[in-house]
Amino acid sequence: MEKKQCKNTLLIVKGGPKRIEFDRKCRDTLLSGINKLVDVVSVTLGPKGRNVVLSESDKLRVINDGVTIAQAIELLDTIENVGVVFIWEVAITINSSAGDGTTTAIVLARQTIKSGLLVITNRANPVSLKSGMDKTVKILVKMLKEKSYVVKGTDGIKAVASLSAGNDEFVWNLIAEAIDKIGPDGVILIESSSSSETFVTVDEGMRIDKWYMSLHFVTNKDKTIVEFENTRILVTYQKISNVKEIVPLLEKATQLIVPLLIIVNDNVSYHISIYNWTFYFSYFTCIQFTQF
Known part of the structure; x- marks a missing residue:
């Protein structure tokens, strides 16, 4: 059987009847x-x-x-x-x-x-x-x-927002207002309004698009959420392979009766976090990041 190769050839094949062009x-x-x-x-x-x-x-x-x-x-x-x-x-x-x-x-x-x-x-x-x-x-x-340069000030933000907003002055003013209130590192979410008005509201705090590692950490079972106030936070890159490594922290949080939020990367054992920390579930929760 003879094979022929054509230079600079592109072959397109689609389901059903085949169509070939060269x-x-x-x-x-x-x-x-x-x-x-x-x-x-x-x-x-x-x-x-x-x-x-x-x-x-x-x-x-x-x-x-x-x-x-x-x-x-x-x-x-x-x-x-x-x-x-x-x-x-x-x-x-x-x-x-x-x-x-x-x-x-x-x-x-x-x-x-x-x-x-x-x-x-x-x-x-x-x-x-x-x-x-x-x-x-x-x-x-x-x-x-x-x-390139960093955009600063309300006027600079409006200049950029005017393009993204399709030259709609009302919309770009809202964007500038939102960024002015929350800063350049804040998160802006667009939601449907409960009224006929379009407006900006500011929620204090930080939003992290990650979830707790297990339902065992839930404190409000009706809403299936974890609710803590005046929380201590531990952010670590270290691999947690044994619960004994952080027992002193958990015991301290228990003694002070304060919640502890632990943010870890993927170097943590699921079984350790769930089965060996059961005693402390009322006092802490754990969020796992694949990268941070």
């Missing part, structure tokens, strides 16, 4: 799908960006969020749709890592792919091209870090 025809079809998506998303770019209307079941949405628009697009042509999925992944990655800038990332991704396909068509080596792109990215990231 070389330039395949690349052009992929780029066509990318262009169709980016042409829609790019109109929302910048402070003067326009809105896009999405039809969802029985309702319409007017929106200018890049990642949401991108995820709403699906093309009939299977290979064009592969190009759409490429851009989906770019938008989702940027959204999860940065929280914004998805439209900018989508526009840059299109141009990067377009330029890359052009030089490949002119017989450039794809591996060398990728290596050069990786080196360029490192240089660009370094330059951006050198030019």
